Amino acid sequence: MDAEALTPLYTGAEVRQAEAPLLEAGEGPQLMARAAWGLAGEVAVQLRHRRGRIYGTRVTGLIGPGNNGGDGLFALALLRRRGVDARAVLVSDRAHDQGLAAFRQAGGRLTQSIDADVDVLIDAVIGTGTSGGFALPQVPGLTEALARESTAVVACDAPSGVDPGTGAVAQEVIAADLTVTFGGHKLGLMVGAGAQASGRVVVVDIGMAGELARFRAEAARSRSVVAAEPVTPAPRRQDHKYSRGVAHVVAGSHRYPGAAVLSVRAAVQTGCGMVTLYAPGPVVSLVTAAQPEIVGTTAPEIPPRATAVAVGPGIAEDPGQCAALDCALDWAQRTGGRLVLDASALTLLAERGEQLTAQLPASTVLTPHLGELRALMEAAGRKDLCEELEASPVTAVEDFAGYLGCTVLLKGASTIIAEPRSRTLVHRVQAPGLATAGSGDVLTGVLVALAATAGPKVPLAEIAATAVRRHGQAACRLDPQGRGGFGASALIEACNGAAIRASAGTFD
Numbered sequence: 241m242d243a244e245a246l247t248p249l250y251t252g253a254e255v256r257q258a259e260a261p262l263l264e265a266g267e268g269p270q271l272m273a274r275a276a277w278g279l280a281g282e283v284a285v286q287l288r289h290r291r292g293r294i295y296g297t298r299v300t301g302l303i304g305p306g307n308n309g310g311d312g313l314f315a316l317a318l319l320r321r322r323g324v325d326a327r328a329v330l331v332s333d334r335a336h337d338q339g340l341a342a343f344r345q346a347g348g349r350l351t352q353s354i355d356a357d358v359d360v361l362i363d364a365v366i367g368t369g370t371s372g373g374f375a376l377p378q379v380p381g382l383t384e385a386l387a388r389e390s391t392a393v394v395a396c397d398a399p400s401g402v403d404p405g406t407g408a409v410a411q412e413v414i415a416a417d418l419t420v421t422f423g424g425h426k427l428g429l430m431v432g433a434g435a436q437a438s439g440r441v442v443v444v445d446i447g448m449a450g451e452l453a454r455f456r457a458e459a460a461r462s463r464s465v466v467a468a469e470p471v472t473p474a475p476r477r478q479d480h481k482y483s484r485g486v487a488h489v490v491a492g493s494h495r496y497p498g499a500a501v502l503s504v505r506a507a508v509q510t511g512c513g514m515v516t517l518y519a520p521g522p523v524v525s526l527v528t529a530a531q532p533e534i535v536g537t538t539a540p541e542i543p544p545r546a547t548a549v550a551v552g553p554g555i556a557e558d559p560g561q562c563a564a565l566d567c568a569l570d571w572a573q574r575t576g577g578r579l580v581l582d583a584s585a586l587t588l589l590a591e592r593g594e595q596l597t598a599q600l601p602a603s604t605v606l607t608p609h610l611g612e613l614r615a616l617m618e619a620a621g622r623k624d625l626c627e628e629l630e631a632s633p634v635t636a637v638e639d640f641a642g643y644l645g646c647t648v649l650l651k652g653a654s655t656i657i658a659e660p661r662s663r664t665l666v667h668r669v670q671a672p673g674l675a676t677a678g679s680g681d682v683l684t685g686v687l688v689a690l691a692a693t694a695g696p697k698v699p700l701a702e703i704a705a706t707a708v709r710r711h712g713q714a715a716c717r718l719d720p721q722g723r724g725g726f727g728a729s730a731l732i733e734a735c736n737g738a739a740i741r742a743s744a745g746t747f748d
């Protein structure tokens with residue numbers, strides 16, 4: 241993947257470090273003015289969207305004692321000048337002096353409570369200066385406002401209660417519909433509970449890109465939001481089916497035949513030289529009827545021409561399929577071929593206890609959801625990492641990948657992909673409809689086809705990130721409003737469409 245096409249993620253502390261020289265040079269007020277301008281602009285968009293106008297709408301800000309509160313006050317002043325009934329609740333006995341003066345001068349009103357008809361509530365209590373736990377300020381009307389559909393909650397820089405560095409949340413949090421964050425993407429808004437509390441995230445450039453870039457170059461580890469596709473090679477004129485890559489899938493059982501249909505069809509539609517399937521005879525027949533170009537086998541050995549293998553979707557309780565897992569592990573160990581382990585394959589691995597760590601070749605990617613990851617961590621004797629998953633999900637996944645010596649992809653609304661000695665990739669998508677049976681099987685199919693065709697130098701994490709991105713984009717295309725009205729089968733064609741758009745360079 242083109243490294244420049246990735247969007248870096250920063251911790252709150254890293255952004256503060258990048259800011260420091262600008263503040264020393266006396267540029268603080270300009271930075272704050274730009275932050276406030278960006279915040280007010282995004283609030284105006286919300287108002288227009290919800291009320292069809294800006295003039296005469298109502299916005300209340302919860303204002304903390306630091307610069308985050310200063311941003312909020314300046315933004316409220318700008319909104320007031322556009323005819324908004326702008327009010328501020330000071331949650332501390334201190335407030336940013338210049339911000340407060342600007343707010344007053346613009347005609348803003350201080351208040352002690354939040355009214356029921358407020359259109360937007362700005363959370364400017366704490367941003368990157370957060371430390372320790374967080375309790376909701378005791379403001380009459382706050383709990384009601386947070387629960388009300390008609391009030392949009394917009395967080396200034398980061399929702400109060402979220403650790404912008406890790407994604408951990410305090411015992412209480414002001415969950416936002418929209419977070420307007422400054423300077424660059426912050427890690428804690430993209431992963432774990434922090435991502436859930438942040439809603440949609442918009443980044444406002446406040447003129448510190450140069451500082452951040454310099455800082456990024458110095459950073460020991462860089463984390464990224466996936467923003468572009470690695471190019472999987474288009475078929476060349478001289479290609480034949482074997483030179484394009486052969487994806488072998490071990491999936492499906494008498495109990496779950498559909499998992500094989502979904503993963504194999506997804507692999508075929510993603511595009512590679514050939515897709516082969518190992519499954520019980522009736523499952524092979526079913527899949528062949530759905531996708532006649534595949535080659536089925538009932539022997540567990542990995543076909544000699546395979547360039548990537550996936551094991552797992554729906555193989556539960558099938559002894560032959562379980563034997564195929566060992567064949568696949570052995571194949572990857574011998575050849576260095578890319579191996580995707582998903583679903584039931586992960587359960588089988590967890591049953592092997594601490595032995596599992598010795599069995600995983602470096603060319604493996606595990607694709608657990610949270611429950612499966614916890615089970616694997618416990619089985620591997622790393623229960624400590626289960627606790628870390630809440631406090632700092634990215635670190636926990638990175639540590640586990642390092643411990644196992646292979647790539648780990650934690651599925652969820654935010655996907656975290658950690659490959660040892662490589663940058664960690666995070667992909668966040670607003671596609672709640674992906675929480676449907678079979679969507680993971682489709683992801684496995686897309687991933688194994690990409691792994692079969694990608695050149696040998698493309699890191700496995702980046703191939704996995706591409707698969708996750710296509711999958712997420714497909715769901716967004718099918719269901720732009722996030723109402724969940726689609727099944728996993730529909731994702732397959734949509735993934736393919738997503739890929740075509742990506743190669744045309746039209747994503748986002």
Ligand SMILES: NC(=O)C1=CN([C@@H]2O[C@H](COP(=O)(O)OP(=O)(O)OC[C@H]3O[C@@H](n4cnc5c(N)ncnc54)[C@H](O)[C@@H]3O)[C@@H](O)[C@H]2O)[C@@H](O)CC1
Binds near residue numbers: 273275305365372375
């Ligand atoms: N430094 C700058 O000049 C700029 C800062 N910006 C804004 O300023 C923010 C950072 O400002 P600050 O460093 O003043 O920090 P914050 O305003 O984020 O928070 C610090 C204040 O919150 C209190 N606090 C910390 N943790 C708390 C907790 N758990 N519960 C209750 N109160 C708590 C602290 O006592 C302190 O008074 C950024 O998030 C951003 O919004 C932007 O305006 C851009 C420029």
